Amino acid sequence: MANIAIIGAGPAGIEAASILAKRHHVTLFERAETTLTNIHDKALLFPDFTSAEDLATQLDNKLNNPNLELRLNTEIKSLVREDNNWRLTDSAGNQYDFPYVLLATGYHVFDAHKKEELGYGIYKGVITSLELEKMIKGNQILNVNGDTPQQITFLQCVGSRDEKSGNHYCSKVCCVTAVKQAIEVKKMLPNTDVYVFYMDLRMWGQGFEEMYRTAQEEYGVNFVRGRISEAAATYDNRVQIKAEDTLMGVPLNLSTDLLVLMVGMCASDGTRQLGESAGVSGEYGFAKSKSEHLADNLTERDGLFVAGACKRPMSVNDTIQDARAAAVTILNTIQE
Amino acid sequence: MEKRYWNEYQKAIADNHYFYERSCIRQTFFPGSEAAFLNILRNDLGKDIYDSSHQHTCTGIGYHSDVVPFETTMTIVARLFSLMTEHGYENYVPSCVTSFGVITEILEKWHDNPELLDQARELLRKATGREFNLPNNVAHPSDIIYKFRFELKEKMKYQLVNRFTGKPLRGVEHIGCHYAKIFPKHGIGNAEFPYVLAGMIEAWGGEVVDYPERRHCCGFGFRQYLVQENRGYSVANSKKKFESMEPYEPDFIVANCPGCTMFLDKWQYTIAEMEHKTYDKEGRGIPVLTYEELAGLLLGYDPWVLGLQMHQVQCESLLNKIGIAYDPDTKYKGVSGKMLAMPEKPTVLKV
Numbered sequence: 001m002a003n004i005a006i007i008g009a010g011p012a013g014i015e016a017a018s019i020l021a022k023r024h025h026v027t028l029f030e031r032a033e034t035t036l037t038n039i040h041d042k043a044l045l046f047p048d049f050t051s052a053e054d055l056a057t058q059l060d061n062k063l064n065n066p067n068l069e070l071r072l073n074t075e076i077k078s079l080v081r082e083d084n085n086w087r088l089t090d091s092a093g094n095q096y097d098f099p100y101v102l103l104a105t106g107y108h109v110f111d112a113h114k115k116e117e118l119g120y121g122i123y124k125g126v127i128t129s130l131e132l133e134k135m136i137k138g139n140q141i142l143n144v145n146g147d148t149p150q151q152i153t154f155l156q157c158v159g160s161r162d163e164k165s166g167n168h169y170c171s172k173v174c175c176v177t178a179v180k181q182a183i184e185v186k187k188m189l190p191n192t193d194v195y196v197f198y199m200d201l202r203m204w205g206q207g208f209e210e211m212y213r214t215a216q217e218e219y220g221v222n223f224v225r226g227r228i229s230e231a232a233a234t235y236d237n238r239v240q241i242k243a244e245d246t247l248m249g250v251p252l253n254l255s256t257d258l259l260v261l262m263v264g265m266c267a268s269d270g271t272r273q274l275g276e277s278a279g280v281s282g283e284y285g286f287a288k289s290k291s292e293h294l295a296d297n298l299t300e301r302d303g304l305f306v307a308g309a310c311k312r313p314m315s316v317n318d319t320i321q322d323a324r325a326a327a328v329t330i331l332n333t334i335q336e
Numbered sequence: 337m338e339k340r341y342w343n344e345y346q347k348a349i350a351d352n353h354y355f356y357e358r359s360c361i362r363q364t365f366f367p368g369s370e371a372a373f374l375n376i377l378r379n380d381l382g383k384d385i386y387d388s389s390h391q392h393t394c395t396g397i398g399y400h401s402d403v404v405p406f407e408t409t410m411t412i413v414a415r416l417f418s419l420m421t422e423h424g425y426e427n428y429v430p431s432c433v434t435s436f437g438v439i440t441e442i443l444e445k446w447h448d449n450p451e452l453l454d455q456a457r458e459l460l461r462k463a464t465g466r467e468f469n470l471p472n473n474v475a476h477p478s479d480i481i482y483k484f485r486f487e488l489k490e491k492m493k494y495q496l497v498n499r500f501t502g503k504p505l506r507g508v509e510h511i512g513c514h515y516a517k518i519f520p521k522h523g524i525g526n527a528e529f530p531y532v533l534a535g536m537i538e539a540w541g542g543e544v545v546d547y548p549e550r551r552h553c554c555g556f557g558f559r560q561y562l563v564q565e566n567r568g569y570s571v572a573n574s575k576k577k578f579e580s581m582e583p584y585e586p587d588f589i590v591a592n593c594p595g596c597t598m599f600l601d602k603w604q605y606t607i608a609e610m611e612h613k614t615y616d617k618e619g620r621g622i623p624v625l626t627y628e629e630l631a632g633l634l635l636g637y638d639p640w641v642l643g644l645q646m647h648q649v650q651c652e653s654l655l656n657k658i659g660i661a662y663d664p665d666t667k668y669k670g671v672s673g674k675m676l677a678m679p680e681k682p683t684v685l686k687v
Contacts, residue, residue, distance in 0.1 A: 116341055116342055116528045232547070232549070
């Protein structure tokens with residue numbers, strides 16, 4: 001049996017750990033006090049509106065294996081090659097040596113404060129998609145005044161495909177997340193008008209295009225092609241937005257109860273730190289694999305593997321698939 | 337309040353020894369502002385600032401109206417720099433926001449395209465035989481007042497506090513587009529939440545009004561005003577701002593651009609005449625000040641020496657709220673004490 005360290009107990013880390021622990025001893029490090037923090041933040045997952053809590057329970061059940069040791073509240077701060085091992089050092093200064101390490105440190109969402117023209121952190125009516133998801137999960141969506149919102153407006157591509165923030169890449173999951181959330185809002189609040197401002201809608205996955213069509217035809221969600229240039233609070237605590245409808249060729253100036261910023265996926269602090277420490281840091285702080293086509297779970301460093309959204313923006317289902325591929329890659333490497 | 341990233345958008349502002357570039361139009365619209373700035377720097381802050389009598393236009397209005405070509409503007413700016421060099425200064429302070437925009441644009445152009453700098457040197461040499469150094473630091477005068485706002489506060493006789501209610505006075509701040517919207521990095525607080533004027537208001541006891549059309553254009557826009565047929569567009573933009581700020585009942589407006597200060601002031605008269613509408617409760621309009629006038633008032637400068645009687649919206653309502661003493665009888669008297677002509681009264685706007 002080999003000793004394998006996995007850093008990050010998200011869907012990628014847990015899925016890979018559950019497979020690898022069938023043959024080897026796995027230590028799963030997680031900096032938070034619970035597993036699956038990003039999953040627990042969500043209500044339902046696209047495209048089939050799977051309950052995030054149900055998925056979390058199923059994933060957590062996979063941890064029941066005597067070969068698998070879960071270390072919560074253990075933040076790995078550095079990852080360096082020492083002889084033929086990888087040396088992990090946690091925030092308390094403890095050191096652990098492993099011949100094989102899987103980096104599954106995931107993502108965090110873009111800090112919307114950086115787009116100050118959109119007023120996040122300044123005007124209470126401006127929230128992020130993550131905050132709306134928590135409202136949906138709590139089954140209560142209210143405006144700043146504590147009333148049922150008459151209008152909710154989504155803005156795509158906040159902190160992604162964006163020169164100002166320095167993130168030129170597409171975050172991949174925000175388009176479909178907005179469509180999913182718009183449908184969920186309409187299910188909860190049928191009389192609330194919902195607008196989605198987009199650059200172009202990238203419905204790349206199975207069932208996504210159908211969701212987009214359903215949102216328009218069954219739920220009356222209004223999709224407007226254009227960017228919102230600025231947001232400001234009105235005297236009655238609503239949010240005034242300025243935008244352009246590029247299909248109609250007209251400027252828009254409208255007020256809304258809630259402006260929901262679809263914040264993109266960025267490399268997590270752990271991904272950035274450990275990627276740099278191990279020498280596998282790629283563009284935008286994400287971890288770099290050896291080859292996206294044939295060696296997407298390998299890195300240029302022996303014994304170090306990568307899985308999930310620490311490499312690039314990735315949906316939950318793609319993350320789980322990628323973790324399985326990573327597990328197979330590690331098993332093959334050990335066998336060689 | 338959560339983290340405000342714009343607090344991190346700061347810029348280098350020289351501490352002393354400035355070369356001052358006068359504005360073409362400010363001495364007409366706000367005749368006491370530039371003198372007040374020089375007095376504040378020299379007398380209140382003890383700074384060295386040089387005011388050359390050989391300076392001239394930066395061409396800004398002509399340049400932005402497409403009647404002056406870039407090469408001409410570049411050469412004329414080069415001559416201004418040569419004056420600065422000749423007098424041994426390195427810190428350039430253009431009074432007008434449009435000049436500030438022209439200067440920063442040309443310096444950026446020269447930085448990115450060194451061949452243009454060579455061309456400017458050659459053109460200036462051929463035309464005048466002069467040479468020049470690039471400034472080490474370019475700051476707008478509002479940057480400098482902002483930099484020393486707390487030092488000035490120590491010397492101020494008044495605060496931006498309503499003496500009747502004890503509450504902070506509400507100020508609308510408006511920066512010129514050419515201050516931070518061309519190159520946001522050159523504006524304190526960047527373009528979205530510029531802090532240069534807001535910082536003064538807050539430091540001096542007032543409260544900044546954050547209204548929905550805060551970032552909207554004042555209505556000047558060069559061609560919107562310079563072409564007579566477009567002036568309706570200009571006044572419509574100003575009106576949009578006034579309507580947006582009205583519910584917040586601002587006590588004053590402060591701006592750092594000559595165009596903004598003028599249009600936010602004079603269009604209030606125009607709208608009052610056209611629509612019988614004013615944007616304050618008393619029908620007097622919202623006083624509009626330059627930042628030098630605001631600083632000067634609080635430092636105890638005579639409002640009429642500052643030239644506030646030249647504004648369209650009269651400032652007495654604000655002076656009364658702050659508690660600034662003034663003599664109504666000297667309002668329209670010249671320095672010699674001789675009575676100057678009285679302006680005609682507006683139909684609607686109370687004076």
